[in-house]
Amino acid sequence: MKQQFGVLLFPGVEELDFVGPWEMLKMWERFLDGPTCFTVAQHRQPLACANGLSVNPDYDFADCPPLDYLLVPGGMGTRLEVDNIVLVDFVRTQGARCRKVLSVCTGSFVLHRTGLLAGRRATTHWGSLPRLRALGDVQVVEERYVFDGDLWSSAGVSAGIDMTLPFIAAEAGEAVAMKVQAGAEFFPDGRRYGRFGDDPRAPAYLRP
Amino acid sequence: MKQQFGVLLFPGVEELDFVGPWEMLKMWERFLDGPTCFTVAQHRQPLACANGLSVNPDYDFADCPPLDYLLVPGGMGTRLEVDNIVLVDFVRTQGARCRKVLSVCTGSFVLHRTGLLAGRRATTHWGSLPRLRALGDVQVVEERYVFDGDLWSSAGVSAGIDMTLPFIAAEAGEAVAMKVQAGAEFFPDGRRYGRFGDDPRAPAYLRP
Numbered sequence: 001m002k003q004q005f006g007v008l009l010f011p012g013v014e015e016l017d018f019v020g021p022w023e024m025l026k027m028w029e030r031f032l033d034g035p036t037c038f039t040v041a042q043h044r045q046p047l048a049c050a051n052g053l054s055v056n057p058d059y060d061f062a063d064c065p066p067l068d069y070l071l072v073p074g075g076m077g078t079r080l081e082v083d084n085i086v087l088v089d090f091v092r093t094q095g096a097r098c099r100k101v102l103s104v105c106t107g108s109f110v111l112h113r114t115g116l117l118a119g120r121r122a123t124t125h126w127g128s129l130p131r132l133r134a135l136g137d138v139q140v141v142e143e144r145y146v147f148d149g150d151l152w153s154s155a156g157v158s159a160g161i162d163m164t165l166p167f168i169a170a171e172a173g174e175a176v177a178m179k180v181q182a183g184a185e186f187f188p189d190g191r192r193y194g195r196f197g198d199d200p201r202a203p204a205y206l207r208p
Numbered sequence: 209m210k211q212q213f214g215v216l217l218f219p220g221v222e223e224l225d226f227v228g229p230w231e232m233l234k235m236w237e238r239f240l241d242g243p244t245c246f247t248v249a250q251h252r253q254p255l256a257c258a259n260g261l262s263v264n265p266d267y268d269f270a271d272c273p274p275l276d277y278l279l280v281p282g283g284m285g286t287r288l289e290v291d292n293i294v295l296v297d298f299v300r301t302q303g304a305r306c307r308k309v310l311s312v313c314t315g316s317f318v319l320h321r322t323g324l325l326a327g328r329r330a331t332t333h334w335g336s337l338p339r340l341r342a343l344g345d346v347q348v349v350e351e352r353y354v355f356d357g358d359l360w361s362s363a364g365v366s367a368g369i370d371m372t373l374p375f376i377a378a379e380a381g382e383a384v385a386m387k388v389q390a391g392a393e394f395f396p397d398g399r400r401y402g403r404f405g406d407d408p409r410a411p412a413y414l415r416p
Contacts, residue, residue, distance in 0.1 A: 015230060016228065016230075019228075020224060020228075022223060022224075022261065030259070051230065054263060054265070055262060056262035056264065058262075063298060126390075154266055157391070157393050158392050159392055159393050165401060169401060178404055181404065182404045184365040185333060185364030185366055186396075188370055190396065191373070194382055194385070195386075196386055202390075
């Protein structure tokens with residue numbers, strides 16, 4: 001049986017946090033024999049993302065197949081979801097059996113609440129780095145993405161795309177990652193607008 | 209009244225084609241006084257994107273407000289939509305009154321069908337460059353994004369993100385683009401997997 005990859009959704013999930021990885025993962029699935037990838041949320045009903053996009057999850061927690069991979073995106077919704085014991089239990093239970101668990105942006109705060117992040121290296125959106133550090137038991141790394149064994153985490157929003165490519169390379173090889181990168185034409189021009197790297201809040205990987 | 213920015217959806221639209229720009233545009237709207245941004249499709253009912261994500265459009269063509277900006281994403285669905293006269297008429301009519309019209313990936317083929325691209329500089333996904341050239345009346349430019357007056361177009365899928373930042377910079381200034389870029393933490397690491405740039409099908413901007 002094909003491996004199963006769940007992408008967690010919840011009200012207030014940041015759109016690009018999950019659609020960036022989703023695009024890469026579905027290319028892996030559809031053209032390169034990657035895991036079967038689908039969305040899962042607590043309720044199988046329309047859900048409003050952080051910026052208002054309305055999406056319909058494929059599965060709810062009850063009918064979600066056992067997962068081999070789980071991706072937890074971020075967004076303002078995580079501020080509430082860390083206190084949603086049903087969601088945290090779902091992530092804890094499914095995550096414990098997963099081959100790999102990934103977070104994007106403030107999704108790392110949801111992972112933390114399950115206990116999966118204790119003592120591990122992880123990151124989050126630059127604006128939430130002080131909050132992640134304040135939790136006290138996470139080794140916060142100010143890089144674009146970081147992995148620690150079976151846990152992968154990325155910085156904010158679009159950083160999930162950057163994380164997904166080395167993740168696919170690790171799971172399926174560089175040649176597969178190359179085809180996914182080409183399919184999504186992910187060759188950014190790297191242009192920087194203004195000088196955010198000079199801002200004291202900028203993450204270490206951006207500072208001069 | 210605020211300016212109105214419509215993001216076109218249709219069955220088979222590629223997810224990242226529209227969510228990449230959407231993320232940037234909504235940050236501009238929500239935090240930096242940008243245009244009011246929403247999705248619009250022929251029918252106001254759930255719609256399956258190219259990779260199976262199900263989304264609910266904000267407006268249908270009949271109730272869509274007059275637009276100041278219109279973004280036309282791509283995806284396999286464009287192969288059918290170029291022959292959908294209701295959709296092509298919507299893009300032509302709304303596009304004619306827009307301050308700017310943008311396309312991502314194979315969205316340029318929809319724009320072409322309206323007549324808006326005739327004699328203009330434009331681009332598309334690398335895999336569709338020969339098809340765009342074969343149309344005969346488009347000046348095909350193999351760059352990550354290109355603008356020609358009020359028409360902006362980008363290369364494939366993720367290139368829409370790259371296009372949206374200079375677009376915002378052009379409309380609202382570099383300082384606003386900087387804040388949007390930082391908000392979405394769009395500072396890709398630029399890593400290339402394999403050597404797609406050596407492929408004869410690679411777009412000019414990637415070739416050595």
